[in-house]
Amino acid sequence: MTTGPVQTEQQEIDLGKVDGILEHHAMERSKLIAVLQDVQEEWRYLPEQALRQVARRLELPLSQVYRVATFYSAFRLEPRGRHLISVCTGTACHVRGAPMLLERLEQVLQIPCGGTTSDERFTLEAVHCMGCCSLAPAVRVDDQVFGLVRAARLDALLEDFR
């Protein structure tokens, strides 16, 4: 049985940690969602090697593990940066400059929307209305919402998270 570190294209996965999570949940197949939540908390996404280990140790078909991992939108199959930058592209934000903010962030971070910087510091995404339209255009970094954001202010805003 493989329990040592596994080098993947994205990062090294310590399968011993996956085993620890499984043991914490008593190796219960019925706890699959909780196991995946803990795996995602550890790596900020669900690495393929971790999903394979979960399937192997719980003696579940890998397809079943993937079915659960892809059913819930809270689960991510791609690596996520330490900071998640969400640009609101709802109607109010769109008309007040969201496309320019997104474009500026793509340039500064050198990633497309949906991407993660190579140092895994930032992930950039576009989201629908955040519910604070009077502050449009709005940008959220992790759980902090910034309103009335101007493109010129973005560099300073990012500095606080570097």
Ligand code: FES
């Ligand atoms: S449209 Fe952006 S907060 Fe509502």
